[in-house]
Amino acid sequence: MELRQLRHFVAVVDSGNLSRAAERVAISQPALTRSIKNLEDMLGMDLLERKPRGVTPTEAGLALYRHAQIVLNACQRLTREVRELERGVTGTVHVGVAAMYATHLTSQVAEALCEAHPRLALVINEAFFEDLLRQLNDGRVDVIFTNFPPVSVSPNLVLEPLTTVRSSIMAGRTHPLAGRRELTRADLVPYRWVIADQPHAQDSFEKFFSADGLPPPRDVFRTNSLTLMLSLVASGRFLSPLPEHLNHERMADRLRSLPVDNHVIERPAGLIYRVGEQERPALSYVLEAFRAVAKAQAQSGPKTGS
Helix, strand or coil: CCHHHHHHHHHHHHHCCHHHHHHHHCCCHHHHHHHHHHHHHHHCCCCEEEECCEEEECHHHHHHHHHHHHHHHHHHHHHHHHHHHHCCCCEEEEEEEEHHHCCCCHHHHHHHHHHHCCCEEEEEEEECHHHHHHHHHCCCCCEEEEECCCCCCCCCEEEEEEEEEEEEEEEECCCCCCCCCCECHHHHCCCCEEEECCHHHHHHHHHHHHCCCCCCCCCEEEECCHHHHHHHHHCCCCEEEEECHHHHHCCCCCEEECCECCCCEEEEEEEEEECCHHHCHHHHHHHHHHHHHHHHHHHHCCCCCC
16 A cells, blocks of 8 residues: 555545546546555455445545545654754644634743744644544644543543633623623523534533523524624623633623523643654644643733633
8 A cells, every 4th residue: 555545545535526636636537546446456345436426435435534644644744844854943833722712822832932942833723622633633733722521532642731711601791681690590591592513512501501400592503613603792692601711812891701600610721632742842842832831821810710
């Protein structure tokens, strides 16, 4: 099995079409077809299901596709690091940051790294937890900074807590509940909500109400756009469980934390990276920067309530 065959196969699965895949990898369609056929013959199984309008991977093809992505991403990272060493560059680290915490700590980390290691290249990608975890597992990112939802992760990953994040039920200043001094969870059920379109967010949302024997609200809008979530809450028409630091960092004084009994949710947040990867010098610099910034913020006191 050769790397070029894996590249060809991944291109076909991504494109769903042999002609488009051939253009993507810059070879003729007959040559691409032969490459895929040779790969199938070597493995002794069909990897693609040919259909009138394209191709789709078989079950075996999906398994190969997942592993091929990991191998190709690792090779790309290795090539990049070797070339950077030749140029005297410290290295490149791809950091995934949970959308809720994109500016929380991360901006200070980037500033510290620019000053201490000016030749270290930092690539920061913002997404939600489940998407970041997939990117970490297949090698697209080297480390993620996120809160730790109550979900299981691979034993090949290290979870390193650095801080505690406080979340509460947020409303816009003009929301009907914004001026109330006391609220119960039952008071929240009739209103519109916006939450992240992620499995762990949906699960936490339902458990928040079931803890008091309540059904979850029916009027729920889901999105993976943090900007849209904040805009909808600030409009005064939606409620949402949000980290308290967002009110200070992103929305000034446009949000209100509602006074609901036992409504504050505290979760650890920190770094997740692959076992053994922390030995890489470039990545070790990034990990140390996150640790130092988190420690300094904890010592100076919670400016944002997080």
